[in-house]
Amino acid sequence: xxxxxxxxxxxxxxxxxxxxxxxxxxxxxxxxxxxxxxxxxxxxxxxxxxxxxxxxxxxxxxxxxxxxxxxxxxxxxxxxxxxxxxxxxxxxxxxxxxxxxxxxxxxxxxxxxxxxxxxxxxxxxxxxxxxxxxxxxxxxxxxxxxxxxxxxxxxxxxxxxxxxxxxxxxxxxxxxxxxxxxxxxxxxxxxxxxxxxxxxxxxxxxxxxxxxxxxxxxxxxxxxxxxxxxxxxxxxxxxxxxxxxxxxxxxxxxxxxxxxxxxxxxxxxxxxxxxxxxxxxxxxxxxxxxxxxxxxxxxxxxxxxxxxxxxxxxxxxxxxxxxxxxxxxxxxxxxxxxxxxxxxxxxxx
Amino acid sequence: xxxxxxxxxxxxxxxxxxxxxxxxxxxxxxxxxxxxxxxxxxxxxxxxxxxxxxxxxxxxxxxxxxxxxxxxxxxxxxxxxxxxxxxxxxxxxxxxxxxxxxxxxxxxxxxxxxxxxxxxxxxxxxxxxxxxxxxxxxxxxxxxxxxxxxxxxxxxxxxxxxxxxxxxxxxxxxxxxxxxxxxxxxxxxxxxxxxxxxxxxxxxxxxxxxxxxxxxxxxxxxxxxxxxxxxxxxxxxxxxxxxxxx
Numbered sequence: 001x002x003x004x005x006x007x008x009x010x011x012x013x014x015x016x017x018x019x020x021x022x023x024x025x026x027x028x029x030x031x032x033x034x035x036x037x038x039x040x041x042x043x044x045x046x047x048x049x050x051x052x053x054x055x056x057x058x059x060x061x062x063x064x065x066x067x068x069x070x071x072x073x074x075x076x077x078x079x080x081x082x083x084x085x086x087x088x089x090x091x092x093x094x095x096x097x098x099x100x101x102x103x104x105x106x107x108x109x110x111x112x113x114x115x116x117x118x119x120x121x122x123x124x125x126x127x128x129x130x131x132x133x134x135x136x137x138x139x140x141x142x143x144x145x146x147x148x149x150x151x152x153x154x155x156x157x158x159x160x161x162x163x164x165x166x167x168x169x170x171x172x173x174x175x176x177x178x179x180x181x182x183x184x185x186x187x188x189x190x191x192x193x194x195x196x197x198x199x200x201x202x203x204x205x206x207x208x209x210x211x212x213x214x215x216x217x218x219x220x221x222x223x224x225x226x227x228x229x230x231x232x233x234x235x236x237x238x239x240x241x242x243x244x245x246x247x248x249x250x251x252x253x254x255x256x257x258x259x260x261x262x263x264x265x266x267x268x269x270x271x272x273x274x275x276x277x278x279x280x281x282x283x284x285x286x287x288x289x290x291x292x293x294x295x296x297x298x299x300x301x302x303x304x305x306x307x308x309x310x311x312x313x314x315x316x317x318x319x320x321x322x323x324x325x326x327x328x329x330x331x332x333x334x335x336x337x338x339x340x341x342x343x344x345x346x347x348x349x
Numbered sequence: 350x351x352x353x354x355x356x357x358x359x360x361x362x363x364x365x366x367x368x369x370x371x372x373x374x375x376x377x378x379x380x381x382x383x384x385x386x387x388x389x390x391x392x393x394x395x396x397x398x399x400x401x402x403x404x405x406x407x408x409x410x411x412x413x414x415x416x417x418x419x420x421x422x423x424x425x426x427x428x429x430x431x432x433x434x435x436x437x438x439x440x441x442x443x444x445x446x447x448x449x450x451x452x453x454x455x456x457x458x459x460x461x462x463x464x465x466x467x468x469x470x471x472x473x474x475x476x477x478x479x480x481x482x483x484x485x486x487x488x489x490x491x492x493x494x495x496x497x498x499x500x501x502x503x504x505x506x507x508x509x510x511x512x513x514x515x516x517x518x519x520x521x522x523x524x525x526x527x528x529x530x531x532x533x534x535x536x537x538x539x540x541x542x543x544x545x546x547x548x549x550x551x552x553x554x555x556x557x558x559x560x561x562x563x564x565x566x567x568x569x570x571x572x573x574x575x576x577x578x579x580x581x582x583x584x585x586x587x588x589x590x591x592x593x594x595x
Contacts, residue, residue, distance in 0.1 A: 050474070125491040130474035134482055134489035147483045175483050179475035254491050256524050256575035 026338045028055040033184070033339075035115070038192035039201060040228050046115040046129050046187055051180045053188065056167040059343070061185030063163060064178060066342045069153050071143035073099050078136065078182075081108040084340050087271035087331075088112065088189060094282025098142040105141070105246050107282035109267060110275045112191040112334065118233050122264045122280040125254040130183040147175055154178065189340065191270045192228075194331035200228070206328065213325025216318050220311050221294075224266045230329070235263035239293070239300030239308045243281055250280070262303055273330045287326060291319045376454055377540035379421070381447040381548045385412055385439045388555045394439055402559035405566045407503035407513060409554055413438040414497035414585070415479065415486065417470075419447070419462040423455045424537055434466060434479040436486060437552070452546070457538045460548060464585055465496035465527040468520040486518075491574070493518050496526055497585055499557055506570035514571040515557070517581045524575035526582035532591040551590045560587030 033053040037044060051057075064070060068077040081096050082088040088111035090096070096104035106122050120126035126135055136142040137150065154160040155173050164173045167181065196214075198204035206214065217225075226232045235251040242248065242262055252261030264280045278284040284293060293299065295314035314322070385392040387399045392409060400406050417434035431449055438444045470480065471493045486495045495518040502511050519526045532550075540546045558564045561583045572578055 121490075126489070127472050127492040128474040131482075131489070131492050134487070138489050151483065174477055175481050176475040176477040183474070255521065 026341070028059055028339060030055060033058045033188060035188065038190065038197075038228075040197075041113075041192065042116065042229075044115040045118050046183070048115070048184075048187065051130070051184055051187075053184055054167065056163070057181050057184050058188065058339075060160075060163045060167045061181035061183070062340070063160075063343055064182055065185050066344055069157075070137060070145060070150055071099050072145045072149075075099055076143050078133070079342060081136075081142075082111050084342070085335055086110065086274045087191065087335060088340075089271075089275040091274065091276055094277050096142060098139070099144045102141045102144075104139070105248060106280055107277065110271055111186055112189050112270055112331075113229055113268060114189060115187045116229055119265070123251050123254045124235060124265050129187055130179045132186075133179060133182050151175065151178070189334070191331040191334040193333040194270060195328040196325075197228075197331070199328065207324070209321050209324045210328055213321035213323070214328075216314075216322050217325050220314070220318075221322070223307050223310070225269050230269035231266045234266050235260060236266055236305040236307065237262050237301065237303045238264070238279070239297070239304035240279055240283065241301045243283070246281055248281065262301070263305070269326065270329050271331055271335065273327050274335070288319070288323060291322055295319060375542060376451040377542060378545045379449040379452045379540060379548060380545060381419070381449070381460075381550060383437055383445040383447070383550045383552060385437075385445070386551050386553045386555075388553065392439055392554055399555070401503075401555070401566065402563045403565055405503055405505040407501050407505075407566065409439075409499065409501040411440070411498055411500040412552075412554060413440075413486065414464060414552070415466050415494060416447075416462045416464055417466060417479075419449065419460065421452065421455075421457045422459040422461065423453075424458055425455075429453055429455075434470070436479045436484055452540050454540050454542050457534065457540060457546075459531060459533040460550075460591060461529065461531040463527055463529055464589075465518070465582075466494040466520070467527060468525075470494075471520040488518060493520055496582075497557070499554065503566040503570065505566035507567060508570040512570065513566065514573060515581055516573045517578050517585070519575050519578050524578055526578050528582055528586035530586065530589050532589060534591065534593045536593070538593045547593065549592045549594070551592075553588045553590070556588035557581065557585045560584035 033055055035048040035053055065078045065082075068074045068080070070077060076099050081090045081093075083090055090108040094107060096106060096108045098104055109122065114120070114129050117129065118127075120129065120132040121135065126132045134147070137145050138147070151173060154164070160173065161171070164177060165171060168177060195204050195206075199206050224232050224234065224236055249261045251263040251265075252258065254260070272287065276286055278287070278290050284290050291314065294308070294311050297304075297309055297312065300308060387397065387409070390397065390399070392412060394412070395408060395410055398406060398408060414437055415434055416437060418430060418432060420428050420430035422428050429452065435447050436444060466480065470476075480494065482489070486498065487493070488495060495516050497515070497517045499513070499515040501513045503513050504511055506513055508514065517526050534548075538546050538548065562580050564581070564584070569577060572581055
């Protein structure tokens, strides 16, 4: 009897030791990183077959994403602005914050469903998910680094040498691999389990006000914020007047076409509850004020896109319903997804 | 070893198998030597003094550009093409020699290539080698390769430090700066089994500044985005000449 108990105790200790021995408090398997198109989603833009997901590459991407050594003075990581609990956006900062206390010119967008994005940044200037990190990494107002110095730091770091080796089975550490690892991590940030999604799949119910909100939304907002990604990926002027201090001409700066000036990418609205403040320069502090803006065409800039004028005046009840509906886009399964937790806060050794 | 230098060196000496229209394993070798010039003179960075078509003096501190998708035209009209890109940099002598291996035997009448990077290759994500953004020929904020950089100084320039800075790129219409260059050899160039053929390309900085439109340094001392980029691109489209003499 005593022997049996000792054996059980020993077995328990071994099981616990094996958890600790994994050196992560969660383990990433091939299944965890398999890319699946959620039901009802269109074909993704990003072709994962060119960057086949593997646990080792994903883990490397996650580490890079959370590691401040990617910035010039090792103070700012991707995750400094792109915070997991806010759908990888940054709440309460209108404009992004970078090294040396510098402040950027645009609101941090959340990161989700990026594999469906044909273009990145508020102006769509970046054309590929793998190239997107180059912008914040090298922008002097953000991470302020050079690619060559980042690679130097990675090559000199024995942990990264092991991680790159594990991911690619040789000793090469280069730009392409760094960018592909980041793309694998960020590309798998997929929000598809909000209450809205479950309602659409018949797995959840909506209250009367939420149903009304969805109906209004489809009538008033969905031309631009098209389901299921809640964006048509177009560039529009949503009626806010240009900030004369920032003087951000938006899409026009990219295309060099006058008529694109002051147009910005239509953002997806998933997790919109948790990504305040709003608009490309973060000028609107809360969601109700966003609805107030859209419901007041008299305040629009003269260059507002025609779709904006079609919204018309919204009643308080309509705004309340829209608000209730927008809250159903919060995806807690995504926000609390353990795969995306900061690996540097690993407490079990 | 300094990484950019290393990668540019590696790239320049990279031996690229040509895409063959028919199965030939061996073939010949083609060595392309590039000389950057200013009119009749060989370009000399920093120390050379030159004068543009408007009699404005200038010096050159940097001259680098992409060429890629080199194709050879055979006498019978067929074409063999390599998909590779090369970054030619005046300050990296090794980058001025491109070696193509396994060129199908034949009698070639001309060479063509892109100055710049084809639009598809501007949109295909992270790449290594010549197209590694590490080579500082890439715009992060408006994705795309910088096809050509020409920098220097000119007293007439109104930029700070009298700088000249032409960074030309862009693959989207109407600011597309990719230029396809097709040059004919004076006499046909035979590539024989196991042999080495030589092509000599000249790239003329003077043409970048005046090939089609004469650049007045007082008016246009810097181009670093789409503004005026195609003007310079139309100029650099005329910078090339070829010879097959040794």
